[in-house]
Amino acid sequence: MWFRGNSLRCARFARPLEGGRPSTQGSRPPMRLSRYFLPVTKETPGDAQIASHQLMLRAGLIRQTAVGIYAWLPLGNRVLRKIETIVREEQDRAGAVEMLMPTIQSAELWRESGRYDAYGPEMLRIRDRHDREMLYGPTNEEMITAIFGASTKSYRELPRILYHIQWKFRDEVRPRFGVMRGREFLMKDAYSFDLDEAGARHSYDRMMLAYLRTFARMGLAAIPMQADTGPIGGDLSHEFIILAPSGESEVFFHENWEAPRTADELAVSPDDASALRAFVAGLTADYAATDEKRDPAREVEAGEALRTSRGIEVGHIFYFGTKYTEAMGMRVPGPDGQMVVPEMGSYGIGVSRLVGAVIEASHDANGIVLPDAIAPFRVALINIRADDARCAAAADELYRRLEAAGVEVLYDDRDERGGAKFATADLIGLPWQLIVGPKGVERGVVELKRRATGERQELSPDDALARVAG
RNA sequence: CGGGGAGUGGCGCAGCCUGGUAGCGCAUCUGCUUUGGGAGCAGAGGGUCGCAGGUUCGAAUCCUGUCUCCCCGACCA
Numbered sequence: 001m002w003f004r005g006n007s008l009r010c011a012r013f014a015r016p017l018e019g020g021r022p023s024t025q026g027s028r029p030p031m032r033l034s035r036y037f038l039p040v041t042k043e044t045p046g047d048a049q050i051a052s053h054q055l056m057l058r059a060g061l062i063r064q065t066a067v068g069i070y071a072w073l074p075l076g077n078r079v080l081r082k083i084e085t086i087v088r089e090e091q092d093r094a095g096a097v098e099m100l101m102p103t104i105q106s107a108e109l110w111r112e113s114g115r116y117d118a119y120g121p122e123m124l125r126i127r128d129r130h131d132r133e134m135l136y137g138p139t140n141e142e143m144i145t146a147i148f149g150a151s152t153k154s155y156r157e158l159p160r161i162l163y164h165i166q167w168k169f170r171d172e173v174r175p176r177f178g179v180m181r182g183r184e185f186l187m188k189d190a191y192s193f194d195l196d197e198a199g200a201r202h203s204y205d206r207m208m209l210a211y212l213r214t215f216a217r218m219g220l221a222a223i224p225m226q227a228d229t230g231p232i233g234g235d236l237s238h239e240f241i242i243l244a245p246s247g248e249s250e251v252f253f254h255e256n257w258e259a260p261r262t263a264d265e266l267a268v269s270p271d272d273a274s275a276l277r278a279f280v281a282g283l284t285a286d287y288a289a290t291d292e293k294r295d296p297a298r299e300v301e302a303g304e305a306l307r308t309s310r311g312i313e314v315g316h317i318f319y320f321g322t323k324y325t326e327a328m329g330m331r332v333p334g335p336d337g338q339m340v341v342p343e344m345g346s347y348g349i350g351v352s353r354l355v356g357a358v359i360e361a362s363h364d365a366n367g368i369v370l371p372d373a374i375a376p377f378r379v380a381l382i383n384i385r386a387d388d389a390r391c392a393a394a395a396d397e398l399y400r401r402l403e404a405a406g407v408e409v410l411y412d413d414r415d416e417r418g419g420a421k422f423a424t425a426d427l428i429g430l431p432w433q434l435i436v437g438p439k440g441v442e443r444g445v446v447e448l449k450r451r452a453t454g455e456r457q458e459l460s461p462d463d464a465l466a467r468v469a470g
Numbered sequence: 471c472g473g474g475g476a477g478u479g480g481c482g483c484a485g486c487c488u489g490g491u492a493g494c495g496c497a498u499c500u501g502c503u504u505u506g507g508g509a510g511c512a513g514a515g516g517g518u519c520g521c522a523g524g525u526u527c528g529a530a531u532c533c534u535g536u537c538u539c540c541c542c543g544a545c546c547a
Binding site: 039120 | 471476481482483496504505538541542543546
């Protein structure tokens with residue numbers, strides 16, 4: 001049996017390694033390009049159509065393994081994790097509680113809500129060895145309601161917002177655009193449980209704020225737009241759209257939405273329901289709607305300030321009342337002793353989709369231009385003369401100092417020509433390039449280039465470090 | 471699911487119509503020269519042409535089946 005061989009291998013690995021290793025190597029991933037796995041290509045792969053997909057393949061972020069299914073290579077994985085971390089921090093800040101539910105679910109759960117038959121062929125259905133019907137979860141409303149409902153015995157345990165960040169699968173008829181419309185995708189989905197509609201609105205506003213902050217931190221202008229609630233049902237719903245020419249849908253909005261908000265502008269406390277309501281109402285006062293939800297009257301009102309664009313959906317929040325709590329039989333005794341069916345909302349962010357969406361919104365002719373907040377490394381350290389001892393020593397020294405200062409650095413120490421290294425650095429789009437060359441070393445300076453603007457300056461190594469660390 | 475297209479060294483492609491020693495560019499390896507924006511020259515390695523049948527003296531090429539992938543449409547985070 002395969003597991004016997006496997007356990008034998010495990011046993012071998014369990015033996016202590018001979019000889020010692022420097023502790024830093026054990027605890028830190030290699031960030032020297034000569035030991036990294038970054039398969040970049042000069043030519044554009046034939047099967048990618050849009051810029052972000054082409055660039056993600058060329059820059060060695062992903063590889064497709066089946067239609068709509070991607071492996072995340074080291075650099076892509078780091079971007080994914082950066083985004084995930086921001087999402088998590090803002091969920092936590094909003095008062096949501098993280099958990100983790102499985103990818104595989106039982107059909108029985110979905111029969112309770114009636115969605116097993118309703119969902120259609122987008123659901124990947126599988127059978128286990130006992131011929132039990134299972135599925136690879138496309139979402140988790142049923143599961144969270146079953147779990148949370150089974151252990152919640154009083155109104156005193158409400159409200160709650162629970163979330164997890166987990167892989168989902170939807171068997172799209174036609175996957176395309178790389179990770180932006182894959183079949184397997186990483187998603188943050190949160191579920192709120194409240195005693196009444198007023199409470200549910202507060203939960204909704206908490207998530208609205210968390211979403212605005214999440215996208216603001218990524219440097220994205222993500223616009224909350226009135227949206228259809230889709231097959232999931234409900235009446236209060238916003239899609240978060242970022243603008244990009246290749247977006248999947250047409251959107252209409254007031255020009256005030258064009259400037260990205262900063263997280264500082266969104267510093268209201270999520271716990272004060274009425275203050276938050278007022279704040280969110282103010283923020284969302286300007287018109288913004290997807291194609292299906294256009295409002296001619298408000299567009300006339302916006303007048304000259306009305307803008308239209310293509311957009312990519314990166315998040316969706318909606319309140320849908322008692323649809324699942326009712327179907328799954330969740331009830332708790334309320335303050336007056338009467339049974340109450342909790343009000344729910346659910347809130348998704350397409351984490352893996354965001355990687356593509358950000359790149360779609362931020363690239364140029366030379367490659368990806370990553371926002372600082374989600375860059376896999378902050379600095380590309382480039383020694384343009386690997387054979388020059390003085391350059392190598394200067395670059396090695398900078399590498400050590402950057403790491404010591406806690407700056408995430410990818411050190412291009414490969415035996416390549418300068419041009420190839422510049423091209424790679426531009427392609428992968430790290431925010432800063434720190435360039436060490438013989439001319440500069442001669443004069444005791446290094447060159448610092450900002451990827452987004454192309455702006456370069458010569459600085460002493462000390463000043464360059466300070467600039468990059470700040 | 472309907473319509474269209476493609477599978478040929480790691481990547482991008484030609485060859486197929488008209489069957490006869492499998493080619494080009496990039497990448498890789500070796501040597502020399504080069505070294506601030508994907509270097510030059512010389513040499514080398516690497517492909518049972520997606521897979522399975524069939525036709526034929528002979529199949530990348532023709533026929534049948536099958537798998538995989540791409541594009542357009544309807545659908546979706």
